[in-house]
Amino acid sequence: xxxxxxxxxxxxxxxxxKPDPLTPQQxxxxxxxxxxxxxxxxxxxxxxxxxxxxxxxxxLARLAGGQAYVEQCGLFLVFCADQYRxxxxxxxxxxxxxQNTESFIVATVDAALAAQNAAVAAESLGFGICYIGGIRNNxxxxxxxxxxxxxxxxxxxxxxxxxxxxxxxxxxMPREAVLHPDAYSEEAVREGIxxxxxxxxxxxxxxxxxxxxxxxxxxxxxxxKQPVRAHIRPFLEARGFRLN
Amino acid sequence: xxxxxxxxxxxxxxxxxKPDPLTPQQxxxxxxxxxxxxxxxxxxxxxxxxxxxxxxxxxLARLAGGQAYVEQCGLFLVFCADQYRxxxxxxxxxxxxxQNTESFIVATVDAALAAQNAAVAAESLGFGICYIGGIRNNxxxxxxxxxxxxxxxxxxxxxxxxxxxxxxxxxxMPREAVLHPDAYSEEAVREGIxxxxxxxxxxxxxxxxxxxxxxxxxxxxxxxKQPVRAHIRPFLEARGFRLN
Numbered sequence: 001x002x003x004x005x006x007x008x009x010x011x012x013x014x015x016x017x018k019p020d021p022l023t024p025q026q027x028x029x030x031x032x033x034x035x036x037x038x039x040x041x042x043x044x045x046x047x048x049x050x051x052x053x054x055x056x057x058x059x060l061a062r063l064a065g066g067q068a069y070v071e072q073c074g075l076f077l078v079f080c081a082d083q084y085r086x087x088x089x090x091x092x093x094x095x096x097x098x099q100n101t102e103s104f105i106v107a108t109v110d111a112a113l114a115a116q117n118a119a120v121a122a123e124s125l126g127f128g129i130c131y132i133g134g135i136r137n138n139x140x141x142x143x144x145x146x147x148x149x150x151x152x153x154x155x156x157x158x159x160x161x162x163x164x165x166x167x168x169x170x171x172x173m174p175r176e177a178v179l180h181p182d183a184y185s186e187e188a189v190r191e192g193i194x195x196x197x198x199x200x201x202x203x204x205x206x207x208x209x210x211x212x213x214x215x216x217x218x219x220x221x222x223x224x225k226q227p228v229r230a231h232i233r234p235f236l237e238a239r240g241f242r243l244n
Numbered sequence: 245x246x247x248x249x250x251x252x253x254x255x256x257x258x259x260x261x262k263p264d265p266l267t268p269q270q271x272x273x274x275x276x277x278x279x280x281x282x283x284x285x286x287x288x289x290x291x292x293x294x295x296x297x298x299x300x301x302x303x304l305a306r307l308a309g310g311q312a313y314v315e316q317c318g319l320f321l322v323f324c325a326d327q328y329r330x331x332x333x334x335x336x337x338x339x340x341x342x343q344n345t346e347s348f349i350v351a352t353v354d355a356a357l358a359a360q361n362a363a364v365a366a367e368s369l370g371f372g373i374c375y376i377g378g379i380r381n382n383x384x385x386x387x388x389x390x391x392x393x394x395x396x397x398x399x400x401x402x403x404x405x406x407x408x409x410x411x412x413x414x415x416x417m418p419r420e421a422v423l424h425p426d427a428y429s430e431e432a433v434r435e436g437i438x439x440x441x442x443x444x445x446x447x448x449x450x451x452x453x454x455x456x457x458x459x460x461x462x463x464x465x466x467x468x469k470q471p472v473r474a475h476i477r478p479f480l481e482a483r484g485f486r487l488n
Contacts, residue, residue, distance in 0.1 A: 004248055005273050005368055008365055009276055009277055011281070031423050032419065033253055036252055037255070038255070038373075049428065050423055050426070084433075085433050085436075086468055087468075088437060089460070089461035089465060090469065092465070095465040095466075095468070097469075098471045098472070099468070100474055100476070100477065102473035102476040103468070105352060105380075106377070108349060109352060113359070116282075116360035119282065121249050121252055124246055125249075131284070131357075133284045136346065149428060149430060152428065172279040172288065173279070175272070175275060175279065179291075182294070182390075184293065184324075184390060184392050189291075217334075217336050219285075221334040221336070224334045224343070224347070225340060225341075227342045230344055232346040
């Protein structure tokens, strides 16, 4: 154990912020850290939109499904998978640009690796963070608001700001269900779900003073018993992505 | 600037390792850090296969395109996007499981966020790391070797081990081409490509004693002038993913 691992293992999402903005130096430290994350063959296939304009933050909070902390936080970063920059670079060299599901995965992963470095850097400076997948509720409107060109899509937002709450750490799935030595074990997964349901039942019960009596797997079932965000595939196609 | 940000900004991939294995405590610290990364609505839609079996590591090195460091490193982690665990949890509650492009993105991003925490934790312990996207060269064979069920795919591997080289830090794209205040700027991207081509030309020239005279955008063009890993979409479909 060291101070870095302690920081990583003490992460919890913050959903209430003081309005203090970040200094330019703090934003720079966070973004430079993001940029130093690994990237597939150095393609760096992501773009970060740093939203500080109050009107845009308010609109993004609404588009994300009414998440007030998007508006409240000092800095809202939108991490985008960006194949447009690669297309410009390819055409700059007189070649036709090709893309498919593989390049979509590369760009999405590149955005996520950079974002997690940003999150860790922000937390090391004492800020709280919260990922906002809710911007995929209305990806077309978000893209228009941020002026995103074709072949760029907003993967998620990241709230960064001074925490105005002190939530506890949420227990994760038992390690045995997530980490498999040398081969996948379905038995370990089934046992992990069972054990984690007990853990989460007790956690929700305690946290809500007995009002919420449910389990992790029940929540997963409720989420996946119907399609979620079925508009994503048509949205991506409309933005020029070819998922073949 | 603090010690965490310094660690993040000093990252470089390591491609030559001493054979020392990790202790169980070190692997545990790395994996527990990975598990504490943010996860979309707590779905935790990823699985880590920790490969230490020498024969499997040798086979993975071959399947990744002959990358010897996959075999040499002390620990090889394969990060998988895992919707199968979600399917088991959903069916355990008597519901039918739905998936689409959105849930594919969620699982891929969850795997990447966890992996980047693992990478940072490993580097904080003095290990070197290298992401291995090359396992997507032969994803079917990798899946068989690791016993992955349907709805699980290997996104990338992560070499972790004691560094046996001291490479320099690779310069990243100018910040202005990656970080946009409030809206995407195509002009900033075009200018960034131009500036980064100059930086990378000088970097490759210096690093190879004048033998390699090329630019970043030329490399991007060479990579994208034809489809890369066109087998990924059919592979995913064969493994049960529905990208609709």
